[in-house]
Amino acid sequence: MYRVLVCDDEKDIVSALEIYLSSEGYEVVKAYNGKEALEAVKLQDIHLVLMDIMMPVMDGIQAMAEIRKISNVPVILLTAKSEDTDKVLGLTIGADDYVTKPFNPVELQARVKSQIRRYMLLGGGIPVSDKLKIGGIEVDDKSKEVTLDGDPVNLTRTEYDILKLLLEHKGEVFSPGQIYEKVWKDDPFGTENVVAVHIRHLREKIEYDPANPRYLKVVWGRGYKMEGE
Numbered sequence: 001m002y003r004v005l006v007c008d009d010e011k012d013i014v015s016a017l018e019i020y021l022s023s024e025g026y027e028v029v030k031a032y033n034g035k036e037a038l039e040a041v042k043l044q045d046i047h048l049v050l051m052d053i054m055m056p057v058m059d060g061i062q063a064m065a066e067i068r069k070i071s072n073v074p075v076i077l078l079t080a081k082s083e084d085t086d087k088v089l090g091l092t093i094g095a096d097d098y099v100t101k102p103f104n105p106v107e108l109q110a111r112v113k114s115q116i117r118r119y120m121l122l123g124g125g126i127p128v129s130d131k132l133k134i135g136g137i138e139v140d141d142k143s144k145e146v147t148l149d150g151d152p153v154n155l156t157r158t159e160y161d162i163l164k165l166l167l168e169h170k171g172e173v174f175s176p177g178q179i180y181e182k183v184w185k186d187d188p189f190g191t192e193n194v195v196a197v198h199i200r201h202l203r204e205k206i207e208y209d210p211a212n213p214r215y216l217k218v219v220w221g222r223g224y225k226m227e228g229e
Contacts, residue, residue: 002116003027003045007037007063008052008078013101017050020105021112034063041067048116049075050099050108053090061089068094072157074115078103091197094156097184098194114186118161132167135215135228137206139167148206158183159202162195166216166226175223199224 004026006017011032018028029044031037035058037051049067053060060077067075077090077098087098096115099108132139136149144160146153155163161183166174176195177188184191203210215228 001025001027002047003029004112004116005029005031005037005040005044005046005049005051007031007034007040007049007055007060009033009055010052013052013078017108020109024109024113026112034058034060034066037063038066041071041073046071046073047119048112049073050078050112051075052078053087054080061093064090064093064095068156072119074119074157076111076115088193088197091194092201094158096156096158111186114184118183118185119157132164134167134170134226137163137167137215137228139164146206153205155202155205158198159205162198162202163206163226166224170226173219173223173225178223 004021006014006021006028007030008014008017009032014030014032018030021028029040029046031040033055034051037049038058040046041049051060051063064075064077067073074096075094077087077095078101079087079098080101090098097111099111132141138147139145141164146155146160146163162179165179165182174182176192179195180186180188180191199216200210203213203216206215207213215226217225217227219225
């Protein structure tokens with residue numbers, strides 16, 4: 001049974017999510033602020049975190065940053081429509097997706113299922129070989145290690161999956177929708193901004209000059225591709 005951590009300072013929302021998720025066979029761990037969520041991740045085997053942004057004691061953004069220091073567990077942020085800046089910040093720090101309140105239970109369950117499936121499979125797609133390389137970038141899919149000119153690069157799981165996808169198809173252009181569909185394993189409708197944030201953050205880690213990328217290129221009006229020696 002997969003264990004989902006639900007964290008929100010509104011107890012009614014936590015209770016509602018517990019009902020939705022339990023009906024799908026998930027075990028639900030409850031928390032009401034970011035500090036409690038962090039402790040739960042440290043002490044229990046959590047397969048996914050559903051976490052609100054605005055909370056007392058420790059908010060979702062702070063908790064997200066701390067969780068990423070110790071775990072690659074998938075995190076879906078629960079956000080209000082007015083929290084666009086926080087959504088982007090959360091994705092940049094390492095959140096995998098977000099759901100806007102009031103959420104559709106069917107959509108929420110689908111996103112939870114998709115993220116857990118990816119987490120348990122350790123990334124989408126079948127690797128062509130254990131090592132993927134382009135220029136100074138090398139990915140060891142067996143150890144999940146990434147290096148740039150021999151130096152280790154610390155990527156989130158989602159950034160790793162995007163990089164791996166593009167490296168497996170060097171020179172091939174993927175639209176934001178195609179990237180979302182292949183990496184998130186979900187309906188790509190309206191997800192361009194989610195992909196763009198992850199691409200930008202990935203560039204900051206694998207490019208010496210992100211404004212003039214050597215490897216991860218944008219093809220205007222079409223999408224993204226990896227190119228190089």
